[in-house]
Amino acid sequence: MKLYENPLSPNCRKVHALVQHLGLQVETQTVNLQSGAQKEPDFLAINPNGKVPVLVDGKTTIWESNAILSYLASQKDTTLWPKNNERYQIMKWMYWEANHFAPAVSKLVGQYIFAPMRGSQPDQAIIEDALKAFRTHAAVANGQLESTKFLTGETPTIADFSVAVWLGYTDICKLPMAEFKHLSRWWTDVQSLPGGKALLVPKS
Numbered sequence: 001m002k003l004y005e006n007p008l009s010p011n012c013r014k015v016h017a018l019v020q021h022l023g024l025q026v027e028t029q030t031v032n033l034q035s036g037a038q039k040e041p042d043f044l045a046i047n048p049n050g051k052v053p054v055l056v057d058g059k060t061t062i063w064e065s066n067a068i069l070s071y072l073a074s075q076k077d078t079t080l081w082p083k084n085n086e087r088y089q090i091m092k093w094m095y096w097e098a099n100h101f102a103p104a105v106s107k108l109v110g111q112y113i114f115a116p117m118r119g120s121q122p123d124q125a126i127i128e129d130a131l132k133a134f135r136t137h138a139a140v141a142n143g144q145l146e147s148t149k150f151l152t153g154e155t156p157t158i159a160d161f162s163v164a165v166w167l168g169y170t171d172i173c174k175l176p177m178a179e180f181k182h183l184s185r186w187w188t189d190v191q192s193l194p195g196g197k198a199l200l201v202p203k204s
């Protein structure tokens with residue numbers, strides 16, 4: 001199996017953390033996002049979206065990080081991705097991550113990391129808007145985590161890896177985590193899982 005990735009990408013780090021957690025043998029290839037390698041024809045041939053991560057396993061090519069998490073977890077008999085109806089609870093949180101949580105934090109990443117890289121000032125209106133969205137969605141996860149140790153119950157699943165990676169931006173993006181006690185407790189727990197530290201933003 002070969003994973004096309006970039007360490008600065010949260011969607012890649014969630015995959016990387018799972019690979020470590022499961023002890024899978026996966027070859028990795030860094031795609032240089034700064035130089036635009038993801039928009040070159042050879043890369044577009046494996047992902048027409050021009051984005052990382054992409055997993056290639058023989059004739060199977062998968063893009064979308066949450067689909068890759070499911071595929072990788074299926075390689076092992078693991079409670080991270082059980083073969084029963086519990087799976088739909090896990091999918092629920094992964095769709096939620098892609099539709100709500102990731103977009104909110106991504107907007108903050110755009111302002112706190114990418115705007116300065118482009119030499120522009122962070123836009124306070126965008127930050128305020130994204131923080132409002134973050135608070136709305138964080139409250140949902142916080143409510144769940146008041147009654148369960150992990151997002152879908154007492155044991156971790158791939159949904160925890162998917163959602164938690166965004167909290168690696170707590171300091172850089174000034175996420176108001178102090179307002180979300182249960183989410184904060186869970187984020188600490190997820191980091192202490194095998195592979196959990198791979199969710200953190202690498203220090204430059």
Ligand SMILES: N[C@@H](CCC(=O)N[C@@H](CS)C(=O)NCC(=O)O)C(=O)O
Binds near residue numbers: 009012051052064
């Ligand atoms: N929904 C996709 C998002 C993938 C994505 O946005 N990847 C970013 C890095 S986190 C990327 O490749 N950006 C480069 C670009 O858009 O040119 C997933 O979960 O895999």
